[in-house]
Amino acid sequence: MSSRYTREIRTPAGDSSAIDTRRAGRRRRFKLQRTAQSILYRDKVEPKKQHRTVWCHRHVTHEGGMPVHRKLDGTSARLSRIKTCGSVWACPVCSAKVAETRRRELVHAMVQHTAAGGHAYLVTLTFPHYIGQTLAELMEPFTKARQSFQNCKTWKAVMARAEKVGVVNSLEVTYGAGNGWHPHLHMLVFCQPGAFGEGEPDDSGRLSSHAIDHLRGEWVRHLEKRRLVDGANRSWANQYALDVRGGKMAAEYIAKWGHDQAWGLSSELTSAHAKTGHRDTWGAQHHYTPFQLLAMAGTGDGHAMCAFREFVAEFDGRRMLTWSRGLKDHFGIAEMDDDQAAAQEELALPDEHQVGELQPEQLQTLTRYGRLGDFLAMVAEHGHVEQPQRLIDEWIEALARDGPPGRRGAILMDRLMVTDHVYFHRAELIE
Numbered sequence: 562m563s564s565r566y567t568r569e570i571r572t573p574a575g576d577s578s579a580i581d582t583r584r585a586g587r588r589r590r591f592k593l594q595r596t597a598q599s600i601l602y603r604d605k606v607e608p609k610k611q612h613r614t615v616w617c618h619r620h621v622t623h624e625g626g627m628p629v630h631r632k633l634d635g636t637s638a639r640l641s642r643i644k645t646c647g648s649v650w651a652c653p654v655c656s657a658k659v660a661e662t663r664r665r666e667l668v669h670a671m672v673q674h675t676a677a678g679g680h681a682y683l684v685t686l687t688f689p690h691y692i693g694q695t696l697a698e699l700m701e702p703f704t705k706a707r708q709s710f711q712n713c714k715t716w717k718a719v720m721a722r723a724e725k726v727g728v729v730n731s732l733e734v735t736y737g738a739g740n741g742w743h744p745h746l747h748m749l750v751f752c753q754p755g756a757f758g759e760g761e762p763d764d765s766g767r768l769s770s771h772a773i774d775h776l777r778g779e780w781v782r783h784l785e786k787r788r789l790v791d792g793a794n795r796s797w798a799n800q801y802a803l804d805v806r807g808g809k810m811a812a813e814y815i816a817k818w819g820h821d822q823a824w825g826l827s828s829e830l831t832s833a834h835a836k837t838g839h840r841d842t843w844g845a846q847h848h849y850t851p852f853q854l855l856a857m858a859g860t861g862d863g864h865a866m867c868a869f870r871e872f873v874a875e876f877d878g879r880r881m882l883t884w885s886r887g888l889k890d891h892f893g894i895a896e897m898d899d900d901q902a903a904a905q906e907e908l909a910l911p912d913e914h915q916v917g918e919l920q921p922e923q924l925q926t927l928t929r930y931g932r933l934g935d936f937l938a939m940v941a942e943h944g945h946v947e948q949p950q951r952l953i954d955e956w957i958e959a960l961a962r963d964g965p966p967g968r969r970g971a972i973l974m975d976r977l978m979v980t981d982h983v984y985f986h987r988a989e990l991i992e
């Protein structure tokens with residue numbers, strides 16, 4: 562920005578490198594969100610039928626301007642009167658927000674449980690899979706096998722002995738060039754210490770015991786019933802399809818859960834692909850998270866783009882975390898769905914101030930050039946100047962004037978419609 566603004570910048574309180582990292586993370590997520598929107602947008606399909614992530618931060622809920630808010634410490638800025646999609650799988654911006662809430666819930670449960678003398682285990686369920694299998698053909702039998710396993714006598718008997726308080730299921734999937742889609746389930750089991758009659762863990766943290774072998778055998782039996790295991794891969798499954806790790810690993814899993822690093826959203830992971838952008842980044846030993854696929858798609862990798870689309874089609878509507886019945890109550894955690902978690906900041910927060918307003922045409926410009934994240938980072942950093950509205954207007958004017966050729970910048974706006982007896986809102990497309 563021009564020197565007029567930079568001269569007035571005060572160093573915000575707090576660790577400036579941590580603030581930079583946070584701002585950079587948000588910028589990256591907004592960039593990836595714009596990529597997801599292009600990938601998920603379907604030509605000649607009406608706006609209402611598009612994937613909801615297509616309109617995330619592009620759907621104005623009131624006619625007129627959108628207030629721009631800035632955190633007083635300069636860490637972030639946001640718009641209000643705008644719709645967010647709340648999609649944990651497809652939207653890098655919303656998923657980060659939802660994950661923050663979900664991680665706090667998990668940490669809260671873990672702290673209470675261990676303070677009361679309990680122990681948490683991390684049980685992982687997986688199965689053999691091959692390149693060329695679609696995600697849909699894997700997920701259906703996997704889900705059924707998992708449900709019948711969690712209802713089987715063997716599992717219930719082990720859990721009863723362990724005085725199980727409850728289980729949180731965490732669903733994940735990665736993609737590898739060697740073996741294709743790799744769906745797996747992590748189960749955080751809240752119970753008593755020594756639940757599996759286990760000894761010390763091996764070097765990789767895996768526990769072993771008769772009970773664990775027995776459970777693994779049972780899991781493989783359920784996989785065979787669903788034709789996910791046969792003679793060709795049974796010995797692999799008998800070794801690896803189920804593993805159990807102890808409290809330290811469960812705590813680490815929770816601490817990392819939903820973080821950019823774990824989801825392939827950190828700068829090292831995304832920019833590595835952005836820089837090379839070549840297919841040689843694929844390899845049998847590599848697994849990519851869905852958001853890494855998205856980053857690769859953003860650099861023109863068509864294979865990654867198709868994979869991301871397939872992933873969203875299959876995972877949309879699935880729950881990322883499922884708490885067993887009564888477990889949230891047990892820890893005193895209120896139920897909140899993903900949409901609510903994503904929209905949480907809609908309440909005006911005491912640690913922020915309104916610095917101006919964004920007009921719909923300005924939002925269109927930011928959308929067209931894919932610069933909403935950069936804009937919000939700029940407001941976070943410089944929004945404490947004396948005339949922030951002028952800063953906002955000039956920044957966007959410069960973008961519209963000097964920016965590279967952009968994409969379409971269509972947005973939706975809810976307009977209040979009035980007929981004889983009824984008032985209602987209709988979303989109108991503005992191009």
Ligand SMILES: [Zn+2]
Pocket residue numbers: 614617618645646647648652653654655656
């Ligand atoms: Zn979203």
